Amino acid sequence: MDAVVRHRGWLVMLVVLCVAILAAAFGRRRSSHLGTGRNEPAQVSFGPLDPRAPTVRGLAYTNGWTVAADTGRESVAVYAGSQAGHRANGLLVIVRTDALGRRTTRAVVLRGSGPVTLLRPAATLTTAAAAGATLRFLTAAGRFGTLALASYRVTL
Numbered sequence: 212m213d214a215v216v217r218h219r220g221w222l223v224m225l226v227v228l229c230v231a232i233l234a235a236a237f238g239r240r241r242s243s244h245l246g247t248g249r250n251e252p253a254q255v256s257f258g259p260l261d262p263r264a265p266t267v268r269g270l271a272y273t274n275g276w277t278v279a280a281d282t283g284r285e286s287v288a289v290y291a292g293s294q295a296g297h298r299a300n301g302l303l304v305i306v307r308t309d310a311l312g313r314r315t316t317r318a319v320v321l322r323g324s325g326p327v328t329l330l331r332p333a334a335t336l337t338t339a340a341a342a343g344a345t346l347r348f349l350t351a352a353g354r355f356g357t358l359a360l361a362s363y364r365v366t367l
Contacts, residue, residue: 254279257331269318270302271295273328278341284310287341287360291348293326301327301350303358303365307342319358319365325351 256277272292279286290304301321308314321327330347343361350356356367 254281255334257329269295270304271298271326273326276329276332276346278338280338284308284312285338287338287344289329289346289358289360291327291329293351294320299323299325301325303327303348305358305360305363317363319363321350321356321365321367324354324356324367327351327356330355 256275256279258274270290270292271294272290274292275288275290277286277288286306286308288306290306292302294300294302299322301324303319303321305317305319306314307316328349330349332344332346341360346358346360348356348358350367354367356365358365
């Protein structure tokens with residue numbers, strides 16, 4: 212009985228050490244080549260001359276905001292302006308690229324607002340944070356609004 216009591220402390224320490232090693236081995240984030248780049252540091256681009264601005268049919272471009280993972284796999288971009296055919300309507304175009312390179316584009320029309328200009332957002336550190344960001348913008352009429360990227364919801 213004395214031997215069990217005497218070695219119990221060592222057994223407990225050995226079990227805790229094994230659990231810590233297993234937690235470190237299996238709890239580690241998977242490598243980014245598996246497409247998990249959601250928490251990678253991001254490169255932010257903002258302004259009227261964004262070199263990544265795509266040719267979006269029907270957009271008269273004002274400015275844009277792009278956040279891309281350092282690996283270049285994932286990105287979130289918002290392009291602001293107006294509808295090319297109806298300058299009285301503002302237009303926000305959201306382009307997302309996932310880790311597999313699939314691109315989705317969503318356009319939000321702001322009827323009667325005139326051209327829209329994005330305001331410089333706070334620094335975004337990861338692409339995951341960018342995907343859920345809320346951006347502010349200014350309409351040609353001088354009204355401020357927000358665009359929630361998680362839901363594509365616009366408020367004026």
